[in-house]
Amino acid sequence: MRYRFTGKLHQLGFLLLSVSLILSCETPDGTSSNTEVVEAVGNEELVLASWQDGAKDKIINWVDATTTEGSPDFIPVADRIAVFDNDGTLWSEQPMYFQLAFAIDEVKRMAPEHPEWKNNASIAALLNGDMQGFLSGGEKALLQTVAITHTGMSTQEFDSHVKNWIKTATHPKTGKHYNEMIFQPMLELLDFLRANEFKTFIVSGGGIDFMRAWAEEAYGIPPYQVVGSMMGLTYVDSTASPELRKTPELFFNDDKAGKPVGIARAIGKRPVFAAGNSDGDYQMLQYTSTGDGARFGMYIHHTDSVREVAYDRESHIGQLNKGLDDAAKYNWMIVDMAKDWKVIYPYEMK
Amino acid sequence: MRYRFTGKLHQLGFLLLSVSLILSCETPDGTSSNTEVVEAVGNEELVLASWQDGAKDKIINWVDATTTEGSPDFIPVADRIAVFDNDGTLWSEQPMYFQLAFAIDEVKRMAPEHPEWKNNASIAALLNGDMQGFLSGGEKALLQTVAITHTGMSTQEFDSHVKNWIKTATHPKTGKHYNEMIFQPMLELLDFLRANEFKTFIVSGGGIDFMRAWAEEAYGIPPYQVVGSMMGLTYVDSTASPELRKTPELFFNDDKAGKPVGIARAIGKRPVFAAGNSDGDYQMLQYTSTGDGARFGMYIHHTDSVREVAYDRESHIGQLNKGLDDAAKYNWMIVDMAKDWKVIYPYEMK
Numbered sequence: 097m098r099y100r101f102t103g104k105l106h107q108l109g110f111l112l113l114s115v116s117l118i119l120s121c122e123t124p125d126g127t128s129s130n131t132e133v134v135e136a137v138g139n140e141e142l143v144l145a146s147w148q149d150g151a152k153d154k155i156i157n158w159v160d161a162t163t164t165e166g167s168p169d170f171i172p173v174a175d176r177i178a179v180f181d182n183d184g185t186l187w188s189e190q191p192m193y194f195q196l197a198f199a200i201d202e203v204k205r206m207a208p209e210h211p212e213w214k215n216n217a218s219i220a221a222l223l224n225g226d227m228q229g230f231l232s233g234g235e236k237a238l239l240q241t242v243a244i245t246h247t248g249m250s251t252q253e254f255d256s257h258v259k260n261w262i263k264t265a266t267h268p269k270t271g272k273h274y275n276e277m278i279f280q281p282m283l284e285l286l287d288f289l290r291a292n293e294f295k296t297f298i299v300s301g302g303g304i305d306f307m308r309a310w311a312e313e314a315y316g317i318p319p320y321q322v323v324g325s326m327m328g329l330t331y332v333d334s335t336a337s338p339e340l341r342k343t344p345e346l347f348f349n350d351d352k353a354g355k356p357v358g359i360a361r362a363i364g365k366r367p368v369f370a371a372g373n374s375d376g377d378y379q380m381l382q383y384t385s386t387g388d389g390a391r392f393g394m395y396i397h398h399t400d401s402v403r404e405v406a407y408d409r410e411s412h413i414g415q416l417n418k419g420l421d422d423a424a425k426y427n428w429m430i431v432d433m434a435k436d437w438k439v440i441y442p443y444e445m446k
Numbered sequence: 447m448r449y450r451f452t453g454k455l456h457q458l459g460f461l462l463l464s465v466s467l468i469l470s471c472e473t474p475d476g477t478s479s480n481t482e483v484v485e486a487v488g489n490e491e492l493v494l495a496s497w498q499d500g501a502k503d504k505i506i507n508w509v510d511a512t513t514t515e516g517s518p519d520f521i522p523v524a525d526r527i528a529v530f531d532n533d534g535t536l537w538s539e540q541p542m543y544f545q546l547a548f549a550i551d552e553v554k555r556m557a558p559e560h561p562e563w564k565n566n567a568s569i570a571a572l573l574n575g576d577m578q579g580f581l582s583g584g585e586k587a588l589l590q591t592v593a594i595t596h597t598g599m600s601t602q603e604f605d606s607h608v609k610n611w612i613k614t615a616t617h618p619k620t621g622k623h624y625n626e627m628i629f630q631p632m633l634e635l636l637d638f639l640r641a642n643e644f645k646t647f648i649v650s651g652g653g654i655d656f657m658r659a660w661a662e663e664a665y666g667i668p669p670y671q672v673v674g675s676m677m678g679l680t681y682v683d684s685t686a687s688p689e690l691r692k693t694p695e696l697f698f699n700d701d702k703a704g705k706p707v708g709i710a711r712a713i714g715k716r717p718v719f720a721a722g723n724s725d726g727d728y729q730m731l732q733y734t735s736t737g738d739g740a741r742f743g744m745y746i747h748h749t750d751s752v753r754e755v756a757y758d759r760e761s762h763i764g765q766l767n768k769g770l771d772d773a774a775k776y777n778w779m780i781v782d783m784a785k786d787w788k789v790i791y792p793y794e795m796k
Contacts, residue, residue, distance in 0.1 A: 174668065251710055295670070308714045318524065319714030320645070320671070329710055331703040331729055338729075338736050340710045353681040360601055360679055360690045362712060364658045364669030379681055379688075386688050 143288055146281040146445075151436040154429055155285065155392075162368070162390045163292045169390035171368055173293045178369035179323075179359060179380060180282070182300035182307060184414040185373045185396050186315060187278040188267075190405040193413065194274045195306050196238070198261050202245035216240070243344040247327055250339040251305060258309035272443060275314045279396075280445065281437045282371070286315055294369065299323045299359055301351035301376055305342070323362040325350045355380035373398065374414040381419070385426040393428040395419050400434035403444075493638055496631040496795075501786040504779055505635065505742075512718070512740045513642045519740035521718055523643045528719035529673075529709060529730060530632070532650035532657060534764040535723045535746050536665060537628040538617075540755040543763065544624045545656050546588070548611050552595035566590065593694040597677055600689040601655060608659035622793060625664045629746075630795065631787045632721070636665055644719065649673045649709055651701035651726055655692070673712040675700045705730035723748065724764040731769070735776040743778040745769050750784035753794075 144152045161169040162176075183189040203213070203222055213219045218233030219240065230237055246254065262275050270277060286296050298307060298317055304324030311317050328343030350358040356379050359367060370377070370384035373396040381393040395416065398407050408416040423430050431437070439445055494502045511519040512526075533539040553563070553572055563569045568583030569590065580587055596604065612625050620627060636646050648657060648667055654674030661667050678693030700708040706729050709717060720727070720734035723746040731743040745766065748757050758766040773780050781787070789795055 174662070177670075297670075304711070304714070312524070320527075320647075320712065322714065326711060329707045331706040331733070333703075333729065333732060336736065338706070338733055340706060353683075356681040356688070356690060357679045361654070361676060362670065364654070364672065379683065382683060383681070383688055386686065 144281070144284050146284055146438045148436050148438060151429070151431060155288070158390065158392050159288065159292050171390060175365065175368060176289075176292070176294040177297065177363060177365045177367040178289050178294045179297045179299045179363075179367045179371070179384070180286070181372040181374070181377045181380070182298050182302055182311075182324075183373075184398065185279075185371055185377070186282050186298070187274070188404060189414050190407070191268070191413075193302070194277075195302050196242075197265070197267075197274070198258065198306065199241045199245045201261060201265055202257060203241055206245065210244075213244075219244075246303060246306070247342040247344040250341055251329070252339060254305055254342055255309050258306055262310045270441075272441070275310050276443050277441055278314050279437075280439050280442045282396075283315065283442065285371070286317070289369065290316070295321065297321045297323060297359075297363060297367075299350065299355055299380060301325055301349070301354075303327070304350075323350060323358045325354075351376045353379045356383040359383070368392065370394070371396065372419070374416050375418045376414075378419050378422075381428060382426065385428065393426055394431060395423060395428055396431045397433060399432050400437075400440065402434075403440045404433060406434075494631070494634050496634055496788045498786050498788060501779070501781060505638070508740065508742050509638065509642050521740060525715065525718060526639075526642070526644040527647065527713060527715045527717040528639050528644045529647045529649045529713075529717045529721070529734070530636070531722040531724070531727045531730070532648050532652055532661075532674075533723075534748065535629075535721055535727070536632050536648070537624070538754060539764050540757070541618070541763075543652070544627075545652050546592075547615070547617075547624070548608065548656065549591045549595045551611060551615055552607060553591055556595065560594075563594075569594075596653060596656070597692040597694040600691055601679070602689060604655055604692055605659050608656055612660045620791075622791070625660050626793050627791055628664050629787075630789050630792045632746075633665065633792065635721075636667070639719065640666070645671065647671045647673060647709075647713060647717075649700065649705055649730060651675055651699070651704075653677070654700075673700060673708045675704075701726045703729045706733040709733070718742065720744070721746065722769070724766050725768045726764075728769050728772075731778060732776065735778065743776055744781060745773060745778055746781045747783060749782050750787075750790065752784075753790045754783060756784075 144155060147155070161167050162171040164170060180186055183193055187194065200222060203219060207213055207223050213223070218230050218237030221227075221229030221233070222237075222241070233240075245257075249257075262273065266273055267277060290296055296315075296317055298311060298315070298321065300307060300323070302324050304322055304326050307324055308319040308322050311322055312319065326347040328345040328347055330341045330343055332339055332341050348354065348358065352375075355377065359380065366387045367380075367384045368387065368390065369392045370381045371394040372378075372381055377395075381395070385391045385393040397416065397420075398405055398414065400406060407414060408420065419428070420430070422428075433440065494505060497505070511517050512521040514520060530536055533543055537544070550572065553569060557563055557573050563573070568580050568587030571577075571579030571583070572587075572591070583590075595607075599607075612623065616623055617627060640646055646665075646667055648661060648665070648671065650657060650673070652674050654672055654676050657674055658669040658672050661672055662669065676697040678695040678697055680691045680693055682689055682691050698704065698708065702725075705727065709730065716737045717730075717734045718737065718740065719742045720731045721744040722728075722731055727745075731745070735741045735743040747766065747770075748755055748764065750756060757764060758770065769778070770780070772778075783790065
């Protein structure tokens, strides 16, 4: 099938990056200065093992207070809803959102079946390895890249494309598979909350189908607990095997003020715990923290230029500015990755 | 706040009823001819106790086949997704969708605070008890009724309106609260599937926020497992207590071909079990039954004119026509309410 670029491409806002950012931003350093393996000597020691004591205590104290019956801060099990941003909160997001890396890799993989793409200057540049030429196409080029790799196929086909990519593609700096670049301390936090009967949800600006393809294996979060941005979807029953076709209009942008909306639509309860890392998560943390009763808001602050990447107020990706300004006002915990995390990635522990 | 009717009212398609139907359709008979209480003599007897043997065996055999490891039809726990329509499948829907009864009751309750409603001929007729006058306003009147009772307020306010209504309002024929008119055999089916590690979801054309207000208590289905039609939603953080405001445009119509779309968006997995009662559920059952591996599609056929209401091919509400025609093709089980169910409502068992 020939792909026809649609007039609705301008609606595809959720993966928008300013054109200059891909080549200009900081990149992670592959070296790992902290491969300390925590020797667990008992159950107590296993909880949040990769967190340094001060940060660990804050989390444990809050969970104790909210899950101990009779405590003034007790939260019934049915209301224990915990929401997590994904990019920069559960896994890395530099030097570009991993979903954009997927889109670029997919253009290259799919190109042989699409000779017509050579007539598109930006896509042709990408195929020739000319990133500057590709980026000179601006937003339009980026959105076309997303559209031709994420839509015009069934949900099942897209799912297998993502699964194949995540099995094979590697990160330009660490050389690791992208799903190895998830944050070990956050895996422990997810486990700890679930062990205390919290339901854990992803609430991300990223594409919902992209995340669902690997999130269950990576985080233990099933597809129906993933909330994300969504493209169009059409039920096609013209064959004996009806399917859902992905179409290139933006249906829902699950970012910024869209996050509380996405939460209300998909979860239907106000969360009591929220973790994010950028101003895109501000409203999600605000909505969580301003509810009645005990609440926990957490910002992951990317402070580690050695083990990961240091960025915040000036970053094109994952900018954290307003969130830092208002952290005290809302009693948000700022996690200092360099100081509070003993390890960043699970592979450092092996 | 004065309510302003919006130009987008025509988009509110999901509660559309033809104007004549409310007064013309059949109504349930309050008498109960079958109050047999099944004396459970063991665990075996407790399973699907309100189902007659033939229908019961079909369900149990399928669940056995799909949950026994080593069985050729085995379904892993992660894929055990069961979806249920609500109106007419989990509770009654005559003489009008219960959500419309809520909307009409709410107009009356809210009227004293809205003197301006008297200037609207249809709403004024409704307030004067003149149903014919109200209905002569056509679709527009019905949609206005939904808009002024479902939007222009926060999600929290709407939730408490629904909760108050369901506690107090009673059905015109049975005199029971609406949430007492849920189907006992379906409660047992939900329990049986959950006991076998199926996740149970509602997938309904009804409003998602309306259902969430009472579905957990009625069915044991939490808000994040309710999929439904959705109006607009806006995050408002202009006060110290940010909230989500409901706005009167239709965001998603979770009916007919919208049901597989709603399932893909909210659940992200193809169901293996689906139950419905009308042609509005056809695509949901079709999408379920045409997936790979063992599948179960079930249509509740409203055949009981004594204990409930008998209706199918010609009904304005819950029309079941194409579903009956194609049941054999897709191997769908047609549940004959009169013959297959020992009781209809839980209160018959007391």
